[in-house]
Amino acid sequence: MPIEFGYWAPNLxxxxxxxxxxxxTRGTFAANREYAQIAExxxxxxxxxxxxxxxxxxxxxxxYDSMVMAxxxxxxxxxxxxxVAVATGLAHPAIVAKQLVTLDEISQGRAAVNxxxxxLKDEYTALGEPWLEHGERYRRTEEFIEVLRATWAxxxxxxxxxxxxxxxxDFRPKPRPGAIPVFQGGNSVAAREMAARQSxxxxxxxxxxxxxxxxxxxxxxxAAQQNRTxxxxxxxxxxxxxxxxxxxxxxEAIIENADIEVVERFRKNVQxxxxxxxxxxxxxxxxxxxxLIQFNDxxxxxLIGTPEQIAERITALTEIGVDxxxxxxxxxxDELLExxxxxxxxxxxxxxxxxxxxPET
Numbered sequence: 001m002p003i004e005f006g007y008w009a010p011n012l013x014x015x016x017x018x019x020x021x022x023x024x025t026r027g028t029f030a031a032n033r034e035y036a037q038i039a040e041x042x043x044x045x046x047x048x049x050x051x052x053x054x055x056x057x058x059x060x061x062x063x064y065d066s067m068v069m070a071x072x073x074x075x076x077x078x079x080x081x082x083x084v085a086v087a088t089g090l091a092h093p094a095i096v097a098k099q100l101v102t103l104d105e106i107s108q109g110r111a112a113v114n115x116x117x118x119x120l121k122d123e124y125t126a127l128g129e130p131w132l133e134h135g136e137r138y139r140r141t142e143e144f145i146e147v148l149r150a151t152w153a154x155x156x157x158x159x160x161x162x163x164x165x166x167x168x169x170d171f172r173p174k175p176r177p178g179a180i181p182v183f184q185g186g187n188s189v190a191a192r193e194m195a196a197r198q199s200x201x202x203x204x205x206x207x208x209x210x211x212x213x214x215x216x217x218x219x220x221x222x223a224a225q226q227n228r229t230x231x232x233x234x235x236x237x238x239x240x241x242x243x244x245x246x247x248x249x250x251x252e253a254i255i256e257n258a259d260i261e262v263v264e265r266f267r268k269n270v271q272x273x274x275x276x277x278x279x280x281x282x283x284x285x286x287x288x289x290x291x292l293i294q295f296n297d298x299x300x301x302x303l304i305g306t307p308e309q310i311a312e313r314i315t316a317l318t319e320i321g322v323d324x325x326x327x328x329x330x331x332x333x334d335e336l337l338e339x340x341x342x343x344x345x346x347x348x349x350x351x352x353x354x355x356x357x358x359p360e361t
Contacts, residue, residue, distance in 0.1 A: 001148075002318070002351045003014075003317065003323060003325060003347065003349060004046065004227065004323060005045060005046070005324070005325050005344060006047060006048055006233070006324055007039055007042045007044055007048070007049065007326065007336060008047075008326065008327070009049045009069065009073070009082075010025050010026070010031070010032065010332060011027060011032060011049050011050065011063060011064060011069045012027070012052055013027045014294065016237065016294060016298070016328040016329070017237070017293050017294050017330065018262040018263045018266065018292075018293050019255075019257050019258055019293060020252075020257045020258075020259055021257050021330070023330050023331055024054070024330075024331035024332065024334060025329070025330070025331060025332040029064070029069065029072055032069060032073060033073065034116070035047075035336055036073045036080050037076065037077060038340070040077050040080040041341045042080040042339075042344065043341075043344035043348075044080065046080070046081045046082075046083055046324065047073065047075070047080055047081070047082055047083065048083045048085065048326055049067075049069050049082060049083065050063075050066060050085050051087050051116060052120075052123070053123055053126075053127065054122070055252050063212060063232070066085050066086070066097075067099050067103070070082035070083075070103060071103050074103060074106045075106055075107075076111075077107075081107075081111075082107065083114050083183055084099075084112070084114065085114040086113055086114070086115055087115075087117060088115050088118065088137075088140055088141040088144040089118050089129055089130075089132070089137065089140060090123075090124070090127065090129060093143075093144040093148050094151050094171070096113070097148045097151040099309075100148070100180055101152070101173060101180075102181060104175045105228035106188070106272065109176045109177075110177070111180050112180060112181045112183060113181075113182055113183065114179060114198075114203065115144060115145060116131075116185070117137040117138050117186065117191070118137050118258050119269070119270060128327070129142030134188065134190065134353075135190055138188075138190040138194050138325070140162075141184070141194065142198055143159075143162065143163045143164050144163075144164065145184075145198045145199070146161070146198070147159050147161075147164050147166060149179075150166060151169060151192040152174055152179070154174070156170050157169040164282050172297065175213055181200040181201060182200050183200065183202075183203055183233070184201070184202060184203065185202070185204070186203075187204070192215070193222055195219055195230055196199065196219055196226055196228065196230060197226055199230060200230070200231060201232070201233050201323075201324065202230050202231070202232050202233070203234075203235070204233065204234045204235065205235055205296050205297040206235045206236055206291075206294070206296060206297035206298040206299065206301040206302075207234070207297065207300050208300060208301075208302070209302075209316060209317070209320060212234060212320060212322065213294060213320045213321075216232050216320060216321040216322070217321075219232070220321070221311060231323040231324065232322050232323050232324070233322070233324035234301060234317060234322050234326065235297065235298050235326050236298050236301035236325055236326070236328070237299055237301070237304075238327045238328065238335070238338050238343075239251055239303070239305075239330065239337055240303075240305070240306070240307050240335065240343060242306065244304075244305040244306055244309060247305050247306070248304065249302055250330070251299065254293060254330070255290050255293060258290075258293045266295065267287075267289070267292050270292070276309070282328055294328070298328055301313075301317075303327075305322060307342040307343045308346060312344050312350070315347060315350045327339060
């Protein structure tokens, strides 16, 4: 199956990078509607709407709610699948399940959810919620997913866990035929094991090819033990320019003009993620200062160069088992459409050429 494409919706504000460079990206609903309609007509299948209630780490003007924005986008599109990020420690899963079924109805079967176990301790503190240690956060998330699926199954929902309970919950209506897919991120062993047991898609932060290959092989092996299959998505910050030198200049400018205060604040917060795991291999555990300028290590994926170079690198991702690319841009006003028109067709052409060649011998 050819790789699928998604993009970060800028509902967290106007930038996916902590830099002082002016960008041509807008965070309003009007702008997100425009981006969504451009995307669905130019090769994109998904858009991910991140969740944040307080602590606008990115240093922008604030954030909009992921679920409400997703419903609004669904109402003005016909093909795009909104993936709603939900913090599993800040909402009861049965309430979220009802919201997702409503989104499923509005979108006519295009709802998806990304469950977020929690990495921003300040957010939980500000809302008066307990901050659990890493392993407990993932146990809570696993129960969260199980409650979602219990409410969507036939009959009344019953569930008795350590974090959530349901008693004779008469949950109606049910989702449309075909399950609402569950996406999940994380880099730790706990995250990988949970993905193998529960998730439909495993999101990976940006990383070099060898690291992504190891992630995919490990989760696939764990899923096989559960008689399950998992699909894989990777984050990438895309800088496409007519020449590689021009693309590198943009990257250098972003790094040279980094908002040091924002990056350091972000670095402090993500220490509760990567270094909180027993094996010290959580998200951002090996991220350098320049990596953290793009909040999900998007530079590491290496999609910086000409459209042809980027298409070749995306093809290499496909060959190691990546099913979906989640892209972010500096200038959404221009680059979302340019990527759809200039890069995605090249990827499809390369995929077709390779299929005609047949397997290597």
